[in-house]
Amino acid sequence: MTTIIIIGTGSLARHWFDAFMEHDNLKVVQVLGRNKNALAYYGQTTGTSADLGSIQDADIYINAVRDDAIYAICQGLTIKGKLIVHCSGSLDISAMPAHNRRGVLYPVQTFSEGRKVDFREIPICIESENERDLKFLHGLANQLSGKVFKVSSTQRRNIHLAAVFVNNFTNYLYGIGEEICKENGLPFTILDPLIKETAAKIGEVSPKKAQTGPARRLDTGTINKHLELLKQKSYHEIYAVLSKSIEQTYSEGTGRATPER
Amino acid sequence: MTTIIIIGTGSLARHWFDAFMEHDNLKVVQVLGRNKNALAYYGQTTGTSADLGSIQDADIYINAVRDDAIYAICQGLTIKGKLIVHCSGSLDISAMPAHNRRGVLYPVQTFSEGRKVDFREIPICIESENERDLKFLHGLANQLSGKVFKVSSTQRRNIHLAAVFVNNFTNYLYGIGEEICKENGLPFTILDPLIKETAAKIGEVSPKKAQTGPARRLDTGTINKHLELLKQKSYHEIYAVLSKSIEQTYSEGTGRATPER
Numbered sequence: 001m002t003t004i005i006i007i008g009t010g011s012l013a014r015h016w017f018d019a020f021m022e023h024d025n026l027k028v029v030q031v032l033g034r035n036k037n038a039l040a041y042y043g044q045t046t047g048t049s050a051d052l053g054s055i056q057d058a059d060i061y062i063n064a065v066r067d068d069a070i071y072a073i074c075q076g077l078t079i080k081g082k083l084i085v086h087c088s089g090s091l092d093i094s095a096m097p098a099h100n101r102r103g104v105l106y107p108v109q110t111f112s113e114g115r116k117v118d119f120r121e122i123p124i125c126i127e128s129e130n131e132r133d134l135k136f137l138h139g140l141a142n143q144l145s146g147k148v149f150k151v152s153s154t155q156r157r158n159i160h161l162a163a164v165f166v167n168n169f170t171n172y173l174y175g176i177g178e179e180i181c182k183e184n185g186l187p188f189t190i191l192d193p194l195i196k197e198t199a200a201k202i203g204e205v206s207p208k209k210a211q212t213g214p215a216r217r218l219d220t221g222t223i224n225k226h227l228e229l230l231k232q233k234s235y236h237e238i239y240a241v242l243s244k245s246i247e248q249t250y251s252e253g254t255g256r257a258t259p260e261r
Numbered sequence: 262m263t264t265i266i267i268i269g270t271g272s273l274a275r276h277w278f279d280a281f282m283e284h285d286n287l288k289v290v291q292v293l294g295r296n297k298n299a300l301a302y303y304g305q306t307t308g309t310s311a312d313l314g315s316i317q318d319a320d321i322y323i324n325a326v327r328d329d330a331i332y333a334i335c336q337g338l339t340i341k342g343k344l345i346v347h348c349s350g351s352l353d354i355s356a357m358p359a360h361n362r363r364g365v366l367y368p369v370q371t372f373s374e375g376r377k378v379d380f381r382e383i384p385i386c387i388e389s390e391n392e393r394d395l396k397f398l399h400g401l402a403n404q405l406s407g408k409v410f411k412v413s414s415t416q417r418r419n420i421h422l423a424a425v426f427v428n429n430f431t432n433y434l435y436g437i438g439e440e441i442c443k444e445n446g447l448p449f450t451i452l453d454p455l456i457k458e459t460a461a462k463i464g465e466v467s468p469k470k471a472q473t474g475p476a477r478r479l480d481t482g483t484i485n486k487h488l489e490l491l492k493q494k495s496y497h498e499i500y501a502v503l504s505k506s507i508e509q510t511y512s513e514g515t516g517r518a519t520p521e522r
Contacts (some may be wrong), residue, residue: 014432024283067480090475092484110457112471115462123451148450157443159452161487163443165434166452168461168474169503172510173434175468180423184416187470189419189428189444190384190408192464194370199460201376203453207436210462214351219328222351226422234506241502242430245495 002026002140007073008064009033009042011111012087016062017042019119019144028141030056052076060085060140062105070095083133087208089160093127093151103128103137106156107145110167120126123147125156176235215246263287263401266317268334269325270294272301272372273348277323278303280380285405291317313337321346321401323366331356344394350421353414354388364389364398367417368406371428384408386417422472437496475479476507 006022006028008014020026031042032049034137039048047056047203050141061084065073070086071075075086076097083158086096096102105125118255126148128134134150141148151159169238174195178188201210214222230236267289274292281287292389293310300309308317315456316322316338322345326334331347335357338345346364347357352430357363365388370378384401387409389395395411402409412420435456439449462471475483484504491497 001336067483089484108310108451108474110458110462112462112466115465116430116452117458121454126353136418139439149447149451155447157486158445158490159447161490162438162452163455164474164487164500165441166438166456168472168476168507169499170431170456170459171431171433171463171468171471171473172503172507174463175472177427178421178468180419182428184419186412186416187418188411189464190369190410191380191423193378193384194424195427195431195460195463197371197378198431199456201371201373202432202435202456203450204376205373207432207439210432211429211436212371213425215429221329225351225418226425229419229422234509237502238430238506239425241495241498242433246429246433248495249433 002060003058003060004028004060005030005032005064006042006062006064007032008062009035009038009076010064010066011063011113011182012107014113015107015111015117015119016043016064016087021045022119023143026140029058055079057257059083060136061100062087071097072102081135083128085128085137088094089163092158093129101129101133103133104153104156105137105141106159108159108163119144120146122150125149125151125159126154127151127153131233172239176238205238211246213246213248215243216250218247218251263321264319264510265289265321265323266293267323267325268293268301268313268338270296270299271321271325271327272374273368274323274325275302275373275374276368276378276380277325278307282306283380284404287401288318307381314339316340318372320344321347321397322361328352328356332358335361344389344397345376346389346398348423350386351418354390362394363402364394365414365417366398366402367420369420369424380405381407384410386410386412386420388412388417389415434499437499460493472507474507477511478502479512 007016017028020028028046030047031038035048036050042048061082062092063070063084063086067088080099082100084100085105087105089106093104094104106125108123122145124145126137126141128137161188177191181188265445267278278289281289289307291308294300295311297311322343324331324345324347329350343361345361346366348366350367353367354363363470367386369384369489383406385406387398387402399409438452442449488497491500
């Protein structure tokens with residue numbers, strides 16, 4: 001039986017909790033968080049507390065709070081020499097104080113409240129300061145997901161950077177698409193099959209090969225007509241910068257590489 | 262029985278053909294195209310010709326060639342007074358000469374060779390010069406897809422613009438993600454569940470509400486670290502421009518609107 005304490009009550013904490021609960025040999029003994037309303041969700045099946053000082057004993061402590069709160073929360077805990085992990089893509093393992101054994105469990109996924117995700121499909125990146133803890137983290141992650149990756153802090157930081165492009169920026173482009181539809185009296189759902197197919201096909205075709213569109217075929221006429229349609233300065237700029245980059249990538253004929261800055 | 266002639270043999274032509282073939286009351290009587298190898302695919306089940314002059318009689322002619330070839334191909338056809346449609350998102354209905362009855366059948370989807378797509382899920386935008394032809398196009402499109410939209414040329418042009426954002430640009434961001442993974446010795450598949458979930462959740466949560474990431478929370482520290490990691494000038498620029506736009510959208514607190522240019 002592995003005992004687990006979760007610190008934090010946000011969307012990520014909840015997804016960890018739900019995933020652990022599906023395994024009989026994993027036991028969440030306590031959830032700690034300032035938000036008493038949020039604690040209610042966990043209180044039916046495990047111990048909860050809004051007081052960090054009441055922290056109990058466990059095999060692993062999951063620090064699932066916001067990046068900028070991780071260090072302070074760790075400092076406020078009375079535990080010493082215990083295995084504690086954060087779940088951040090961008091922070092070093094040393095973003096936690098050294099009086100505990102430090103590690104990372106970074107799930108490469110976006111978590112929204114109320115949306116179930118299949119944890120077995122989520123890549124989990126692990127990191128630790130020693131082999132024994134790494135083995136433990138691997139065993140734990142492996143029970144939740146079939147996709148466990150041992151990565152360095154540098155690799156993890158780059159995965160997070162890549163995730164910003166394919167998740168945060170992509171979602172923002174979806175939002176621009178939605179706005180254009182609304183402004184023209186069209187339902188956003190008209191783009192839904194296109195969005196889904198664009199995402200679905202990358203498993204079969206490399207994005208580099210799948211690239212199409214006006215910029216890919218150097219269709220200046222269409223590009224200029226589109227730029228004219230875009231009245232908002234920032235969308236105009238996004239369209240221009242992305243089109244320029246696509247043109248460069250494909251006109252050089254030397255792969256995606258563009259000049260170093 | 263509706264008789265159909267397809268002009269063109271590319272990916273779009275093939276997807277139309279396959280979709281029509283699934284309906285007993287739709288008959289593709291001829292496929293015309295310059296590429297004799299490509300014609301072979303159709304030759305087993307319908308008449309084919311590389312000679313535009315041999316065009317036969319049909320209820321509708323589908324001009325599925327590249328945007329910049331549409332006008333010239335129409336000019337080269339000997340038919341007059343017939344219903345002919347192009348399938349372009351960006352071209353006006355008047356992009357074809359007026360000696361035929363002109364229309365548009367624009368499927369809002371990306372077609373890749375070798376990838377089956379469910380045509381019943383594809384939104385089809387229709388447009389024509391008169392009510393009778395519009396009714397005919399609606400009937401035809403409705404047999405293939407449950408999602409038929411009567412749109413103006415202006416609306417269609419804006420759907421195409423939105424499609425560039427959610428398909429072409431998004432795919433390019435996927436490509437940047439792939440490159441970052443490869444440069445750091447990681448498989449691109451590590452981003453796959455994230456990409457799929459980002460696309461999947463837009464049906465349930467508006468992209469505006471779903472927005473997360475460093476720019477959304479005005480996390481300048483992470484943004485600057487990411488910019489440092491990006492050695493390629495154009496990717497650096499894309500990251501900066503998108504982050505700036507996201508920051509503007511969410512810091513103004515007045516919805517997505519950004520200043521007019």
